[in-house]
Amino acid sequence: MIEIEPVIVSLENGIRLAYMHAHSVVAHMGVTILAGSRYEQSNEEGLAHFLEHCIFKGTTNRRSLHILSRLDSVGGELNAYTTKEEICVYASFTKEHTARASDLLADIVLNSNFPEKEIKKEKEIVLDEINSYLDSPSDKIFDDFEHYLFQKHPLGANILGTKNSVSGFTREDLLHYTERFFFAENIVISYVGDIAIEKLTKILEKDFSKLKRNGVQVKPSVFNNYAPFKIRSKEANFQAHAVIGGLAPGYNSEQRRGMTLLTNVLGGPALNSRLNLSIREKYGYTYNIEASYAPYADIGYWSIYFGTDQKYLDKTLKQVYKEIRLMCKEALNEQQLAKAKTQLKGQLALSLDSNSGIMLGLGKSLLLFNQIDSIQEIYSGIDRLTVKELKEISSTYFNENNISELIFEVTEE
Numbered sequence: 001m002i003e004i005e006p007v008i009v010s011l012e013n014g015i016r017l018a019y020m021h022a023h024s025v026v027a028h029m030g031v032t033i034l035a036g037s038r039y040e041q042s043n044e045e046g047l048a049h050f051l052e053h054c055i056f057k058g059t060t061n062r063r064s065l066h067i068l069s070r071l072d073s074v075g076g077e078l079n080a081y082t083t084k085e086e087i088c089v090y091a092s093f094t095k096e097h098t099a100r101a102s103d104l105l106a107d108i109v110l111n112s113n114f115p116e117k118e119i120k121k122e123k124e125i126v127l128d129e130i131n132s133y134l135d136s137p138s139d140k141i142f143d144d145f146e147h148y149l150f151q152k153h154p155l156g157a158n159i160l161g162t163k164n165s166v167s168g169f170t171r172e173d174l175l176h177y178t179e180r181f182f183f184a185e186n187i188v189i190s191y192v193g194d195i196a197i198e199k200l201t202k203i204l205e206k207d208f209s210k211l212k213r214n215g216v217q218v219k220p221s222v223f224n225n226y227a228p229f230k231i232r233s234k235e236a237n238f239q240a241h242a243v244i245g246g247l248a249p250g251y252n253s254e255q256r257r258g259m260t261l262l263t264n265v266l267g268g269p270a271l272n273s274r275l276n277l278s279i280r281e282k283y284g285y286t287y288n289i290e291a292s293y294a295p296y297a298d299i300g301y302w303s304i305y306f307g308t309d310q311k312y313l314d315k316t317l318k319q320v321y322k323e324i325r326l327m328c329k330e331a332l333n334e335q336q337l338a339k340a341k342t343q344l345k346g347q348l349a350l351s352l353d354s355n356s357g358i359m360l361g362l363g364k365s366l367l368l369f370n371q372i373d374s375i376q377e378i379y380s381g382i383d384r385l386t387v388k389e390l391k392e393i394s395s396t397y398f399n400e401n402n403i404s405e406l407i408f409e410v411t412e413e
Contacts, residue, residue: 004352004358004362005020005374006018007019008371008372011189011201011204011205011209012205012209013184013208013209014184014213015187015188015211016188016366016367017189017201017204018188018189018191018362019191019197019200020191020192020358021194021197022192022193024095024194025094025095025194026092026093026094026355027093027095027098027101027191027192027193027194028091028192028193028356028359029090029093029101029105029189029191029193030088030359030363031088031089031189032086032088032188032189032190032367033181033186033187034085034086034186034187035048035051035086035087035180036083036087037049037082037158038154038155038157038221038296039085039154039220044177045157045165046159046160046161046162046165046166047165049082049126049159049160050166050174051087051174052080052081052087052089053122053125054112054118054174055089055108055112056068056108057114057118058112058114059107059108059112060111064115067107070104071097071100071104074093074094075094076092076093076094077091077092078090078091078104084154084159085296085297086364088360088364089109090359091104091105092356098193098195098203099203102203102204102207103207106204106208107207109187109208109211110182110211116171119169119170119174123166123167126166127163127166127167130160130162130163133160137237137241137408138241138305138307141241141243141305142305143159145243145303145404148229148231148404148406149226149245149246149301149404151225151227153221154220155223155299180218181218183212184213185214185217186218187211187367188363189204189208190360190366191359192355192359193355220296222298223298226246226247228404229404229405229406230404231407232405232409233409234408234409234410234411235411236408236410236411237410238410239310239410240307240309240310240313240408240410241305241306241408242305242307242308242313242316242408243303243305243406244303244317244403244404244405244406245302245304245403246302246398246402246403247299247300248293248295248301248302248397249299249300249393250295250299251297251368251369252297252369255389256295256300257385258385258389258393259293259295259302259397260293260344261344261382262331262393262394263291263293264291264340264344265327265340266291266323266327267292267304268291268347269290273291274323274327275306278319278322278323279319279320283315285309285315286307286308286316288305288306289316290304291303292304302398313407313409317405324398324403325400327398328398328400331387331391331393331394332387333387337385337386337387341382341383345379348378348379349375
């Protein structure tokens with residue numbers, strides 16, 4: 001069995017480190033910050049993502065070219081991403097360049113100064129990214145669905161922001177955002193590689209020691225205003241797109257693993273998922289149909305997406321609801337549950353076949369949970385799931401009265 005055995009320590013200033021030893025020439029390090037888009041104020045939509053773009057554009061010690069070349073010149077890679085809850089800056093490199101990577105990541109996080117000319121250039125890049133997203137109904141529909149699902153709440157805001165909001169961002173906005181969120185208790189460093197933790201800790205203490213403490217981690221605003229909706233609009237050119245779904249447990253809910261298993265059975269990546277077998281394989285209505293579950297710290301949502309020919313839209317919807325009703329009525333029997341548990345464990349094992357992915361997962365888990373479960377603990381949690389528990393989860397979250405729909409119909413047939 002693949003096992004995750006991280007060591008968790010705190011640096012002197014309070015930054016938490018999730019370290020996992022791995023026998024590999026390649027090492028991976030990430031700095032994950034609780035500063036995603038759900039923490040933006042009403043006039044900051046898209047600022048977290050814009051900051052992620054601009055954070056590589058200059059520090060008090062390096063110009064943009066020097067930042068981009070620092071690891072590339074030794075064959076390494078530097079990258080970043082933004083989600084609703086976190087910003088992560090991370091790197092992959094050969095293990096002998098761990099000190100170089102740590103120094104660069106610390107410089108980016110602590111000393112970014114956001115030069116005005118770089119901000120102007122990056123605005124054009126992000127605006128082009130927004131245009132690209134608007135030109136892709138299969139991507140846009142998910143963000144629009146979250147917008148309607150989490151009405152008047154930061155979780156419903158588009159991570160990219162809007163053309164107006166991005167155009168109006170200033171250097172002061174970026175500096176204020178880092179001032180609010182880039183502090184020790186709000187940051188986790190994760191590392192997977194072949195270097196002794198004592199050596200790594202010494203390197204990190206030197207590079208990150210100037211990061212201030214704030215005394216407490218930031219807390220997200222609570223969402224409790226869900227109202228189911230059914231919306232159709234003509235926004236697709238060649239194929240109709242649909243997302244249906246509703247609220248689901250958050251990261252910290254005991255029902256999270258049960259929801260993960262049920263969503264996997266319903267429309268996970270395996271070709272034997274219920275939706276794939278009943279709609280794609282049996283009827284040939286759609287090339288792509290999938291169910292997903294997105295948990296945030298305190299709340300989550302489940303969804304089913306499909307794209308289909310306009311003439312098959314309502315027929316596909318009918319079959320999707322048929323599978324949902326079946327899930328509510330019967331959920332899984334003992335034999336089906338045993339098979340579903342085995343499948344989910346196997347998929348989990350495959351997902352751990354990447355040290356880079358493990359490094360990112362360690363940072364996220366420690367930041368949001370303040371703990372990291374071992375594979376055995378995760379497997380044990382899956383094994384404890386019962387038919388009764390899954391029936392209760394299905395009845396609660398797949399209840400048809402609580403389901404929302406967003407459909408993009410074809411503009412011209």
